[in-house]
Amino acid sequence: MIRVVILTFLIILLSLFSKGQGIHFSQYYNAPQLVNPANTGLMPQEDFSAGVNYREQWTSVPAPFKTLSAHGDFQLMRNRNVSNWMGVGLAFYSDKAGDGILALNKIQASLAYHVQMGDYNMLSAGITTAYIHRSIDFDRLTFDAQWDGFEFDRSKPQNEPYSRQSLSYLDFTLGINYAFFPNENFYIKAGFGLMHLNRPNESFYKSDNRLGIRPIANMEMIIKTGDNLIINPSLYYSNQKKASELVFGSLFNVALGNEMDFNNVFFAGLFYRLGDGYIPVIGTEWNRFRVMFSYDVTISPLTAANRSKGAFELGIVFKSLYGEVSKGRDSYNCPRF
Numbered sequence: 001m002i003r004v005v006i007l008t009f010l011i012i013l014l015s016l017f018s019k020g021q022g023i024h025f026s027q028y029y030n031a032p033q034l035v036n037p038a039n040t041g042l043m044p045q046e047d048f049s050a051g052v053n054y055r056e057q058w059t060s061v062p063a064p065f066k067t068l069s070a071h072g073d074f075q076l077m078r079n080r081n082v083s084n085w086m087g088v089g090l091a092f093y094s095d096k097a098g099d100g101i102l103a104l105n106k107i108q109a110s111l112a113y114h115v116q117m118g119d120y121n122m123l124s125a126g127i128t129t130a131y132i133h134r135s136i137d138f139d140r141l142t143f144d145a146q147w148d149g150f151e152f153d154r155s156k157p158q159n160e161p162y163s164r165q166s167l168s169y170l171d172f173t174l175g176i177n178y179a180f181f182p183n184e185n186f187y188i189k190a191g192f193g194l195m196h197l198n199r200p201n202e203s204f205y206k207s208d209n210r211l212g213i214r215p216i217a218n219m220e221m222i223i224k225t226g227d228n229l230i231i232n233p234s235l236y237y238s239n240q241k242k243a244s245e246l247v248f249g250s251l252f253n254v255a256l257g258n259e260m261d262f263n264n265v266f267f268a269g270l271f272y273r274l275g276d277g278y279i280p281v282i283g284t285e286w287n288r289f290r291v292m293f294s295y296d297v298t299i300s301p302l303t304a305a306n307r308s309k310g311a312f313e314l315g316i317v318f319k320s321l322y323g324e325v326s327k328g329r330d331s332y333n334c335p336r337f
Helices: 002-016
Strands: 048-057 065-076 085-097 102-117 121-135 166-183 186-195 214-224 229-240 243-255 265-273 277-286 289-298 309-320
Touching: 243 277, 265 289
Parallel strands: none
Antiparallel strands: 048 065, 048 309, 065 085, 085 102, 102 121, 121 166, 166 186, 186 214, 214 229, 229 243, 243 265, 265 277, 277 289, 289 309
């Protein structure tokens, strides 16, 4: 109960200080249901999880970005011997940016079903439905029609043909996952998803500005190399219209102390975002609480403006079991300490 209270306090605290632009997290592995709805409730050794991701980007430029997400998911229709189960998840985003306070508030619900096919394979499929509200305050902005030759005069008309200052729409995502786990020392998972399937129109003007369908691919491996070391490489790729992102790297998980019901683990790792920068990460897990810190070190031409100061990110995740009935599950092989 104390752990739940602490996590709730952290979510509220981060929400109060969250302002930002762009839903974008380097620690994608700490919020897998946000990457692919088929990941919802896909937890081999736990029944539920809750967490927050907070990102502060480009603090050395005049308009830094700050982004927050809170998320949680849990399993239904499963006990220690059941190999098929359902996952249900909820997530919330809050995002604001710029002088015009361009805001995005998003709440989404995810549903997935996981089917174990034999002793070594699992197939998962999921769907996400999101409600998104965007708004902007045009009165806080200045436009070329207000320039008098020396300065911007806000008393002059903007002459902007916008038709509204807020809009709302629904957004849908589908995803699938395949997992292979031949023994307790090796696990691999590959997933593919499609965001913006309904291509919602996002425009404050009388124009057709439909979001492009966004494919997302992810892959993760968990390799136990000894009693105290697990290597956890992963990859994330996304593409939308002419923009794309590829992030890959690995975490190294080192067990501290003897084997216990709740593992004490130290994390360190390094990731690379193609054409942009390196992402060193460090963290720990204690009593099922995981806290991880990462920093994006920019190596792109943007270094001339931000002096390689990319982004600081904090990820907090808590996972646990419903009770004693869930302990001792052995129907799903996965490396563990």
